[in-house]
Structure formats: structure tokens, C-alpha cells
Amino acid sequence: MNILGQNAVIDAKNLCLTFQTADGPVHALKDVSLKIGKGEFVSFIGPSGCGKTTLLRAIAALEEPTGGSLTVNGMTPDEARRNRAYGYVFQAAGLYPWRTIAGNVKLPLEIMGFDRAEQERRVENVLELVELQGFGKKFPWQLSGGMQQRASIARALAFDADILLMDEPFGALDEIVRDHLNEQLLALWARTGKTIGFVTHSIPEAVYLSTRIVVMSPRPGRIADVIDSPLPAERPLGIRDTAEFIDIAHRVREGLRAGHGHEV
Amino acid sequence: MAMKSETGKTGRLYRLSVWSVRRMANALPVLAVLAAIVVLWYAGSVAMNAKWAYAQAERAGETLSLSQLIADTQSQNRPRLPPPHQVFAELWDSTVEKKITSKRSLVYHGWVTLSATFQGFALGVSVGILMAVGIVCSRTLEMSLMPWAIISQTVPVVAIAPMIIVLSNSLGIDGRATPKAIISAYLCFFPVLVGMTKGLRSPDRMQLDLLKTYGASGAATFRKLRLPGSVPYLFTSLKVGIAAALVGTVVGELPTGAIQGLGARILIGDQFGNPMQIWAALFAAAILAGGLVTLIGAIQTLVLRRMGMEQ
Numbered sequence: 001m002n003i004l005g006q007n008a009v010i011d012a013k014n015l016c017l018t019f020q021t022a023d024g025p026v027h028a029l030k031d032v033s034l035k036i037g038k039g040e041f042v043s044f045i046g047p048s049g050c051g052k053t054t055l056l057r058a059i060a061a062l063e064e065p066t067g068g069s070l071t072v073n074g075m076t077p078d079e080a081r082r083n084r085a086y087g088y089v090f091q092a093a094g095l096y097p098w099r100t101i102a103g104n105v106k107l108p109l110e111i112m113g114f115d116r117a118e119q120e121r122r123v124e125n126v127l128e129l130v131e132l133q134g135f136g137k138k139f140p141w142q143l144s145g146g147m148q149q150r151a152s153i154a155r156a157l158a159f160d161a162d163i164l165l166m167d168e169p170f171g172a173l174d175e176i177v178r179d180h181l182n183e184q185l186l187a188l189w190a191r192t193g194k195t196i197g198f199v200t201h202s203i204p205e206a207v208y209l210s211t212r213i214v215v216m217s218p219r220p221g222r223i224a225d226v227i228d229s230p231l232p233a234e235r236p237l238g239i240r241d242t243a244e245f246i247d248i249a250h251r252v253r254e255g256l257r258a259g260h261g262h263e264v
Numbered sequence: 265m266a267m268k269s270e271t272g273k274t275g276r277l278y279r280l281s282v283w284s285v286r287r288m289a290n291a292l293p294v295l296a297v298l299a300a301i302v303v304l305w306y307a308g309s310v311a312m313n314a315k316w317a318y319a320q321a322e323r324a325g326e327t328l329s330l331s332q333l334i335a336d337t338q339s340q341n342r343p344r345l346p347p348p349h350q351v352f353a354e355l356w357d358s359t360v361e362k363k364i365t366s367k368r369s370l371v372y373h374g375w376v377t378l379s380a381t382f383q384g385f386a387l388g389v390s391v392g393i394l395m396a397v398g399i400v401c402s403r404t405l406e407m408s409l410m411p412w413a414i415i416s417q418t419v420p421v422v423a424i425a426p427m428i429i430v431l432s433n434s435l436g437i438d439g440r441a442t443p444k445a446i447i448s449a450y451l452c453f454f455p456v457l458v459g460m461t462k463g464l465r466s467p468d469r470m471q472l473d474l475l476k477t478y479g480a481s482g483a484a485t486f487r488k489l490r491l492p493g494s495v496p497y498l499f500t501s502l503k504v505g506i507a508a509a510l511v512g513t514v515v516g517e518l519p520t521g522a523i524q525g526l527g528a529r530i531l532i533g534d535q536f537g538n539p540m541q542i543w544a545a546l547f548a549a550a551i552l553a554g555g556l557v558t559l560i561g562a563i564q565t566l567v568l569r570r571m572g573m574e575q
Binding site: 060062081082084086087088090091092094096097098099100107108110111112139141159 | 470471473474475476477478479480484488489492493495571572573
């Protein structure tokens with residue numbers, strides 16, 4: 001693992017993030033320290049309120065940390081965003097209903113000012129990457145939920161950022177579709193070598209996908225355990241029935257339980 | 265084979281009959297309500313016109329049988345409530361039978377009202393959209409404009425209409441077209457403002473965050489997300505707006521002796537005690553409004569389908 005400081009793509013040190021609410025301060029993140037190296041697939045798992053989404057949003061400069069330090073590609077998250085360091089995938093596909101699939105994938109390219117020919121080329125490339133070639137002219141309502149989410153991943157990949165941040169991207173899909181998309185995502189990750197930060201609340205999903213699993217716990221949001229996955233890079237779906245897989249899943253579950261304390 | 269085609273035929277017939285039965289089942293409540301209105305209308309016209317019939321009979325020293333009474337209430341020259349057939353006879357007479365250039369033609373007056381409605385609608389929609397854009401873009405504009413927009417709608421339009429006419433006359437604006445359009449716009453900008461504001465604000469947190477991750481400017485967010493997202497809302501409020509614009513125009517034609525337009529027909533009918541004329545003008549206005557709303561609905565379907573938002 002290349003988790004050495006100088007190689008870290010994402011580097012959080014004693015990161016704190018407190019929301020001021022009417023009911024007093026909420027400690028969404030407290031003293032979170034984590035390094036993510038280039039090409040890693042890191043999952044964040046934990047119950048709601050553990051700060052996993054907040055951490056991802058802080059990396060994307062969608063939330064402002066209130067303490068500690070956070071760098072992305074050695075820059076502040078804000079600078080990193082301006083340098084197109086990451087693509088972000090939300091839980092809902094959020095495709096514009098008035099744009100075709102190709103038009104939706106083109107959206108970031110238009111905003112970032114790519115020329116027309118380059119836009120067309122990239123759209124074609126990423127649609128192929130998520131196995132949606134031939135669907136460019138369709139409107140979102142003509143596609144299934146899983147296909148829509150794939151289109152939204154294509155949109156995040158369109159401007160070729162090195163980091164892909166995914167916030168429960170398959171959370172709203174049924175298990176069969178989710179399995180399929182997980183397989184596809186691993187293939188895509190192997191092909192592109194992106195660094196992926198992946199928020200989920202599914203233990204099998206986290207174990208199946210990740211090179212590293214960050215188990216988080218709530219009140220205040222903090223890291224309870226970090227598990228390096230011994231699973232091989234090549235992962236057929238059947239790997240989920242192996243003893244190794246079940247072992248890691250067990251450790252994740254233990255981590256979640258410990259974090260929850262007496263509440264479970 | 266023969267059997268097969270036989271069943272195919274009956275199958276088709278069966279489907280056809282199911283279809284027509286469904287259609288009838290849908291039409292039934294509509295027809296029932298319509299019939300109830302007509303019945304109530306006739307009953308009301310008998311009751312309201314009876315007093316005059318009795319008075320006439322008394323003066324002539326006659327007594328009326330029930331059938332005589334009903335016959336009389338249905339054929340008075342100046343009934344308090346004209347029955348449907350009298351209204352529609354007047355409507356027919358003043359649209360189909362009259363030349364459309366005639367001052368007694370409802371088509372002529374309808375056109376006067378319609379053209380003023382279009383002007384007022386265009387003005388009101390422009391003002392409504394511009395205000396909505398301002399309100400969405402600037403918190404200060406929201407706080408300074410929105411209260412006045414709401415207050416404007418609490419002032420009855422009949423109160424403000426004469427003022428606008430007097431004001432535009434004193435400003436040296438000739439004719440009634442401009443003040444009428446302003447009054448019409450006064451009524452129709454508000455639904456457009458409300459609908460458009462809602463539409464421009466319809467994108468949710470996630471959609472705005474997504475654009476933020478692209479480093480999109482406010483202008484890009486507006487052009488690429490807010491504006492197209494507001495189109496369905498805009499059309500909904502345009503439907504309300506065009507009906508309001510028509511009402512505004514008719515109201516604008518009521519005060520200070522206008523001689524053209526459906527509002528003027530209502531006023532003149534009232535002054536000269538011609539209820540049929542009032543009712544015919546009212547119906548003409550209602551038919552016009554219905555037509556305009558349907559037209560906007562058709563454009564809405566077309567545009568949304570074009571944009572890919574309607575299946």
C-alpha cells in the first residue's frame with residue numbers, strides 16, 4: 001500500500017467539522033485523520049450520523065471543516081476543485097430530464113469550456129466506459145434506475161478527474177442491479193486507475209469493492225477502525241462466499257458494533 | 265382458420281365495446297353535472313321571472329295557470345334571469361347572424377377584448393418573469409419587491425382600473441388599449457411571478473451541489489439548471505395568467521363608458537336593461553377564456569415533449 005505521506009492524494013489530519021444548529025453544536029467529524037493513496041478504493045461505512053457523507057463532502061469542498069487540515073492532491077479542497085481534481089456521484093442520478101443522456105454527460109464539459117469536438121469525443125468514451133454506448137440520444141425517463149446511475153457516473157468521469165467521490169451511489173437500487181453495478185465499477189476502476197472514495201451502508205458492498213474499509217461511528221463522527229482488505233484485485237462476485245470475505249465482513253461488523261457502544 | 269378469425273373479430277368488437285363503455289362512464293358525471301346546471305338554471309328562471317309575469321297578469325285582470333306562467337317566464341323581453349335558450353339564441357344571433365364588422369357583433373367585441381388581452385398578457389408575463397428572475401437572484405430584491413407584489417393583489421382591480429384609465433389619459437395616452445392592457449397585466453403578472461419564482465427555485469440541494477463541484481458560475485447555474493427547470497412551472501402559471509388577463513381586460517372595459525369589448529357589452533346591457541346581452545357577453549368571455557387556456561395547454565404539451573420532459 002502506498003499510504004506514504006508524500007504519495008497521499010487525500011490527506012486529513014485531526015479534521016473536525018461542527019455544525020451549529022438550533023439544538024446546539026453537532027460534531028459531524030471529530031479528529032479524523034486519514035491518508036488515501038493514489039489508485040486506492042476506499043469505502044466509508046457506518047450508521048447514519050457517523051459523518052461519512054460529511055467527510056466526502058469536505059473532501060469535495062462542499063463543506064467547510066472547522067478544525068484540522070485537509071489536502072487534496074496537496075492543495076486545499078477548494079483549489080483542488082478548481083483544478084478538476086474529482087468527479088462526484090450523488091445517491092440520486094440527478095440527470096436533467098430536459099437533456100438526453102449524452103447532453104447530461106456533456107453538462108460538466110460545457111461548463112468547463114471544452115470545445116465541441118472534444119465534448120463529443122469524451123461523451124462517447126465515457127458512455128462506452130459505463131456500457132451505455134448507443135443510449136446517448138435517449139432521455140433519462142427512457143432508462144432504468146441502474147442505467148441512469150451509470151449515466152451519472154459517466155458524467156462524473158467525463159472531465160477525467162483522478163479522483164471519484166461516490167456518496168451511496170447504489171443505495172436506492174435493488175440488490176440485483178447493485179451487484180451488477182458493483183462488478184462494473186470494479187472493472188471501471190481497474191481500467192482507469194482512479195482513486196475512489198465510496199460511501200455506503202452496506203457491509204458486503206464495502207468489502208467487495210474496497211482495498212481499504214474505513215469504519216466510522218457517530219456522536220461525534222469519528223473513525224472506529226481501518227481495515228486493509230487482503231482480497232485480490234480480481235474479484236468475481238463469488239468471492240463473497242469465501243472464508244476471507246466473510247472474515248473481513250465480520251471485522252467490519254465488529255467495528256460498527258464497537259462504535260455504537262450500548263446503543264445496539 | 266375460420267374459427268380463429270371469428271374470435272378475432274368478436275375480440276375486437278369486445279374491446280371496442282369495452283372502450284366505448286369506459287368512454288361513456290367517463291362522460292357520465294360530466295353530463296350529469298351539466299344537466300343539473302341546466303335544470304337549476306331553468307328552475308331559477310321560472311322563479312325569478314314569475315313576479316313580473318304575475319304583475320303583468322294582474323294589470324290585465326287575468327289569472328295565470330301554471331303552464332301559462334311557465335310559458336311567460338321563458339319568453340320575456342327583459343327577464344331578471346334569462347333561461348338558457350334565450351341566452352344561446354342571443355349568443356347565436358350576435359355571433360353567427362351579425363356581420364363581424366357590426367358594432368352589435370360579439371365576434372367584433374370579442375376581438376377587441378382578445379387583442380387587449382394579448383397585450384396585457386405579454387406585458388404581465390414579461391413583468392412577472394423579470395421580477396421572478398430578480399427575486400431569485402437577489403435577496404434584497406426579494407425583500408423589496410415581494411411584499412408589494414402581494415399587496416398589489418389585495419387591492420381590488422375594480423378600484424384600481426378607473427385610476428389607471430384616468431392616469432393614462434392625463435399622461436396623454438390616446439385610446440383605451442394601453443390602460444386596458446395595463447389593467448390586464450396587473451392581474452396576470454402575479455401568478456406568473458409566483459409560478460416562475462417557484463420554478464427557478466425548483467432545483468434541489470443536490471443539483472446545486474453537483475454544479476458547484478464543476479465550479480459553475482451563478483450565470484451558468486441559472487442558464488443550464490434554473491431556467492430549463494422552471495419551464496413546467498411557467499406553463500402552469502401561464503394558464504392561470506391568461507385567464508386572469510382576460511378578466512382584467514373585461515374589468516378594464518367596464519368603467520367610464522367604454523363602447524368596445526365584451527366588458528362594454530356587459531355594461532351597456534346593464535344600462536339598457538338587456539339581460540340577454542349581458543349573459544351572452546359573459547358566455548363569450550367564458551368561451552374565450554376556455555379556448556385560451558386550452559391553447560396554452562397545447563403549447564405546453566408541445567414544448568415539454570420537445571424538451572423531452574413529457575413522454
